[in-house]
Amino acid sequence: MAERPKISFFLPQDGFRRRRLADAARILPVLGGILMMIPMLWGVDQGGEADPAKTSNAAVYVFCVWAGVIIAAAMLAPFLARIEDED
Amino acid sequence: MVPFNFLVAVCLGYVAILFLVAFWAERRAAAGKDGWLRSPYIYTLSLSVYCTAWTFYGAVGYAARSGLEFLTIYLGPTAIMIGWWLLLRKLVRIGQSQRITSVADLISSRFGKSTVLGVIVTLLAVVGTTPYIALQLQSVTLSFSVFAAQSSEAWTPPSLNATALWVAGGLAAFTIIFGTRKIDSNERHHGVVMAIAVEAVVKLFALIAVGVFVVWGIAGGVGGVMERIDASPIAQWQVTNGRWIGLTFLSAAAFLCLPRMFQVLVVENADERHLSTASWAFPAYLLAMSLFVLPIAVIGLEVLPAGANPDLFVLTLPLSMGQEGLAMLSFLGGFSSATSMVIVASIALATMVSNHIVMPIWLRLQPKDVSVSGDVRSVLIVSRRASIAAVLALGYMYYVMSGGGAALAAIGLISFVGVAQFLPAMLGGIFWRGANGRGAAVGLLLGAAIWAYSLFLPSFGAGAILSEQLLAEGPWGVGWLRPQALFGIEGLDPVVHAVLWSMLLNTVTFVGVSLFTFPNALERLQGAQFINVFHLSRETKGWQASRVESEDLLIMAQRIIGGRDAQRLFADAANKQGKVGYLPDPTPEFLEKLERELAGSVGAATAHAMVGQIVGRASVSVEDLMAVADETQQMMEYSNQLEAKSDELARTARKLREANEKLTALSEQKDTFLSQISHELRTPMTSIRAFAEILQDPSLEHDDTKRYADIIFRETIRLTRLLDDLLDLSVLENGTVALDISAGDLGALIDRSISAAALTGRLTIKRNPAREVRVIETDQDRLAQVFINLIKNAEKYCDADKPELKISVRSVGDVLQVDFVDNGKGISPADSEVIFEKFSRLSDGARAGGAGLGLAICREIVLNLGGEIAYLPGQGGGAFRVSLPSRVALAAE
Numbered sequence: 006m007a008e009r010p011k012i013s014f015f016l017p018q019d020g021f022r023r024r025r026l027a028d029a030a031r032i033l034p035v036l037g038g039i040l041m042m043i044p045m046l047w048g049v050d051q052g053g054e055a056d057p058a059k060t061s062n063a064a065v066y067v068f069c070v071w072a073g074v075i076i077a078a079a080m081l082a083p084f085l086a087r088i089e090d091e092d
Numbered sequence: 093m094v095p096f097n098f099l100v101a102v103c104l105g106y107v108a109i110l111f112l113v114a115f116w117a118e119r120r121a122a123a124g125k126d127g128w129l130r131s132p133y134i135y136t137l138s139l140s141v142y143c144t145a146w147t148f149y150g151a152v153g154y155a156a157r158s159g160l161e162f163l164t165i166y167l168g169p170t171a172i173m174i175g176w177w178l179l180l181r182k183l184v185r186i187g188q189s190q191r192i193t194s195v196a197d198l199i200s201s202r203f204g205k206s207t208v209l210g211v212i213v214t215l216l217a218v219v220g221t222t223p224y225i226a227l228q229l230q231s232v233t234l235s236f237s238v239f240a241a242q243s244s245e246a247w248t249p250p251s252l253n254a255t256a257l258w259v260a261g262g263l264a265a266f267t268i269i270f271g272t273r274k275i276d277s278n279e280r281h282h283g284v285v286m287a288i289a290v291e292a293v294v295k296l297f298a299l300i301a302v303g304v305f306v307v308w309g310i311a312g313g314v315g316g317v318m319e320r321i322d323a324s325p326i327a328q329w330q331v332t333n334g335r336w337i338g339l340t341f342l343s344a345a346a347f348l349c350l351p352r353m354f355q356v357l358v359v360e361n362a363d364e365r366h367l368s369t370a371s372w373a374f375p376a377y378l379l380a381m382s383l384f385v386l387p388i389a390v391i392g393l394e395v396l397p398a399g400a401n402p403d404l405f406v407l408t409l410p411l412s413m414g415q416e417g418l419a420m421l422s423f424l425g426g427f428s429s430a431t432s433m434v435i436v437a438s439i440a441l442a443t444m445v446s447n448h449i450v451m452p453i454w455l456r457l458q459p460k461d462v463s464v465s466g467d468v469r470s471v472l473i474v475s476r477r478a479s480i481a482a483v484l485a486l487g488y489m490y491y492v493m494s495g496g497g498a499a500l501a502a503i504g505l506i507s508f509v510g511v512a513q514f515l516p517a518m519l520g521g522i523f524w525r526g527a528n529g530r531g532a533a534v535g536l537l538l539g540a541a542i543w544a545y546s547l548f549l550p551s552f553g554a555g556a557i558l559s560e561q562l563l564a565e566g567p568w569g570v571g572w573l574r575p576q577a578l579f580g581i582e583g584l585d586p587v588v589h590a591v592l593w594s595m596l597l598n599t600v601t602f603v604g605v606s607l608f609t610f611p612n613a614l615e616r617l618q619g620a621q622f623i624n625v626f627h628l629s630r631e632t633k634g635w636q637a638s639r640v641e642s643e644d645l646l647i648m649a650q651r652i653i654g655g656r657d658a659q660r661l662f663a664d665a666a667n668k669q670g671k672v673g674y675l676p677d678p679t680p681e682f683l684e685k686l687e688r689e690l691a692g693s694v695g696a697a698t699a700h701a702m703v704g705q706i707v708g709r710a711s712v713s714v715e716d717l718m719a720v721a722d723e724t725q726q727m728m729e730y731s732n733q734l735e736a737k738s739d740e741l742a743r744t745a746r747k748l749r750e751a752n753e754k755l756t757a758l759s760e761q762k763d764t765f766l767s768q769i770s771h772e773l774r775t776p777m778t779s780i781r782a783f784a785e786i787l788q789d790p791s792l793e794h795d796d797t798k799r800y801a802d803i804i805f806r807e808t809i810r811l812t813r814l815l816d817d818l819l820d821l822s823v824l825e826n827g828t829v830a831l832d833i834s835a836g837d838l839g840a841l842i843d844r845s846i847s848a849a850a851l852t853g854r855l856t857i858k859r860n861p862a863r864e865v866r867v868i869e870t871d872q873d874r875l876a877q878v879f880i881n882l883i884k885n886a887e888k889y890c891d892a893d894k895p896e897l898k899i900s901v902r903s904v905g906d907v908l909q910v911d912f913v914d915n916g917k918g919i920s921p922a923d924s925e926v927i928f929e930k931f932s933r934l935s936d937g938a939r940a941g942g943a944g945l946g947l948a949i950c951r952e953i954v955l956n957l958g959g960e961i962a963y964l965p966g967q968g969g970g971a972f973r974v975s976l977p978s979r980v981a982l983a984a985e
Binding site for chain 2: 027031034037041042044045047058060061063067071072074075076078079082083085086
């Protein structure tokens with residue numbers, strides 16, 4: 006089935022594809038939100054035994070997730086714009 | 093060392109460039125060459141008014157104090173942009189279809205074009221934004237003072253207040269020139285947008301330049317920066333969960349609700365598709381803006397003396413390293429951030445103030461005669477310009493009065509909480525039909541009150557407005573009313589505390605009041621329009637036709653949108669109604685269109701009120717709504733009828749097409765028939781003529797004469813038979829044959845047929861006489877003719893060595909079946925379809941004698957007798973089945 010011609014994915018009548026793309030557009034912010042909530046588990050220095058996360062590592066994590074979400078959005082955007090056109 | 097004059101010159105030069113860019117963009121747009129100006133990337137860059145001086149300078153200071161927490165300010169807008177499909181898309185579509193001019197107009201328009209709501213939102217926006225404008229002025233003056241402090245030359249800068257005054261004045265001039273060129277807020281401010289886009293590039297470039305210098309120039313690369321972060325005072329993650337979530341939510345809400353953001357996101361949006369590009373490009377811009385914030389903060393903490401203001405690291409760090417050019421660039425970056433925010437915010441606020449406060453008051457003051465008097469257009473322009481000046485003056489006064497201290501630096505988040513109060517009404521308005529204006533007003537007022545009480549007023553410091561005693565013990569000593577510990581819950585961060593209680597109570601009262609009160613008719617109409625914006629393109633029919641003078645309307649429209657545009661609008665409408673001239677009938681449709689056009693200039697509420705003054709009725713009643721619904725119902729019924737009729741027409745057309753095809757086929761068949769018949773007749777005629785000629789030869793011998801005469805005789809017989817067959821067929825086909833029905837024994841009939849067939853004896857016939865004993869009531873002679881033909885055919889065409897014909901009889905219910913099966917090779921399926929046609933020739937050409945009419949005649953006879961004849965495939969040879977009713981119904985007669 007991988008041989009399916011690529012163009013057929015985005016034909017106007019391909020309503021199923023379009024709806025799934027719109028679903029992806031809705032899921033992406035939720036996914037990003039969950040990933041961005043993970044820092045809440047790192048804890049704050051309260052004199053406890055567990056050390057809080059290092060800022061340098063935290064920054065790498067946050068910026069990587071951020072960039073990943075942006076790239077995903079950029080890949081979705083052209084297709085969503087096409088759906089918009091057809092509306 | 094930077095001389096003061098040089099600094100001022102650079103600043104003025106930069107402003108001059110901005111003026112030129114704005115002029116150039118306006119000129120191009122006016123010339124219709126605005127394709128490039130409408131690019132999605134310009135739109136994305138214009139969104140960068142979100143990044144003010146507070147984020148340009150303040151983010152580093154923020155990071156130096158609390159580590160990564162500053163990211164929340166960027167993550168909120170990122171979430172909104174990434175999730176554009178859910179929310180922004182709808183917001184922008186509504187903004188375009190309803191010609192929304194500001195966030196106040198959105199809320200007022202949604203809730204029945206309410207003037208009260210417009211006023212509430214406008215006032216709250218002014219209160220929330222003015223301190224923010226003051227903050228921008230402060231940042232610019234502070235950055236000036238940095239250069240002053242560095243300067244060896246003892247230039248005494250004019251007092252900071254004077255600097256702020258100059259900046260405010262310059263901004264007011266720029267904004268008035270480029271921000272009020274168009275009265276219709278829905279028309280784009282190309283000059284302003286273009287200037288902001290340029291500033292967006294400058295501030296991003298400046299911050300990245302400083303960042304690159306810090307990382308690779310001071311820290312020695314990425315690894316070095318990481319080590320220094322680990323060694324710095326902010327090495328550990330120190331963001332509390334409440335602030336991480338609370339501030340992200342807050343920045344997301346503010347991104348939607350801030351008047352300046354609404355202006356660039358929705359009002360200045362030229363094309364909905366730009367959102368899809370901005371959805372990733374703007375988060376990418378934000379990421380780039382924040383990438384170097386942490387390194388700059390860490391290096392600043394390390395390199396600069398302990399008392400240095402971290403809010404100015406972006407400037408002081410390059411200066412302390414002797415990088416004056418870089419510092420200058422960074423100064424321009426901060427200057428850009430501040431000015432773009434102030435320009436857009438003051439345009440947005442001025443639109444709101446003039447549309448929702450000045451215009452309603454002005455309208456109220458007008459004498460209540462039929463037409464609106466006075467030049468509305470000039471009133472609008474003056475009020476816009478005055479509002480811009482007033483907003484900037486307010487900002488300046490706030491700056492002076494607050495003393496430009498640390499209290500101002502905290503105002504960014506406080507301002508966010510204030511405007512975030514619009515969020516419940518905004519979201520409820522576009523997603524929930526049940527939301528109503530009373531709920532929105534009560535929620536907004538309560539939220540704003542809590543914000544002021546728990547965050548805004550205390551921010552001036554204990555004792556400034558709220559007394560220390562009140563802050564510590566609550567009003568009248570009521571502990572659970574303490575501004576920063578409402579309901580006795582202590583220990584919350586003040587901002588999170590205010591966000592929590594104000595948003596919660598705002599939402600709860602908004603929903604609660606909406607549940608228990610009823611919206612008026614116009615609110616319901618507008619609600620349906622907003623919520624179904626993707627499905628409903630029809631406009632609200634809020635107006636009922638009444639005796640309005642179109643001329644009055646034209647006079648009013650000319651005063652608001654200008655003579656040329658108004659006349660064009662009216663002429664178009666008249667044209668559409670099939671009238672000539674400039675005065676269309678004041679139909680509800682036309683009134684709606686007119687109102688919407690006016691709303692683009694003065695806001696929905698004012699436009700509604702102005703049309704209402706002339707039309708004489710300011711709002712629709714429930715009866716009107718019912719009338720509209722009735723009309724819709726009638727239209728739907730009518731369209732259903734039309735649909736049914738068109739179905740019927742399609743059916744008729746299909747039938748006609750079929751009939752036509754049949755006629756064409758018949759005509760072709762007739763042509764074929766004629767050509768074949770001529771051919772069949774000519775063959776014997778040719779030989780007769782030839783032999784007749786030979787017979788004329790007197791020298792012919794007697795034997796030959798006799799032989800040739802014989803041939804002629806046989807050919808005439810053949811001709812006669814052909815003609816007989818033809819006649820027979822024509823009689824049968826016309827159904828005019830006279831049938832001679834009588835009862836007889838089937839076996840006897842078959843006997844007679846076999847003997848009449850005059851077989852040569854080559855063919856063996858197999859029968860089961862016992863089964864043939866049954867009486868059949870039919871035309872005996874005609875049926876015999878069919879049987880004879882079938883038997884003769886079998887003899888003629890059966891190509892087996894020992895030809896056999898099996899005749900079997902069977903009755904199925906009332907139907908008698910007589911099968912004639914031979915043991916030859918039969919007929920191919922393709923041929924079996926045509927053998928009953930006249931003159932059909934089998935493809936192998938095995939036609940011996942006869943004109944090919946036999947089976948056609950058989951078929952006609954059997955049909956006339958009420959039965960049918962068919963070729964039976966798969967019987968191991970040629971097989972025909974004759975099915976007959978045992979008693980002929982004389983239907984033909």
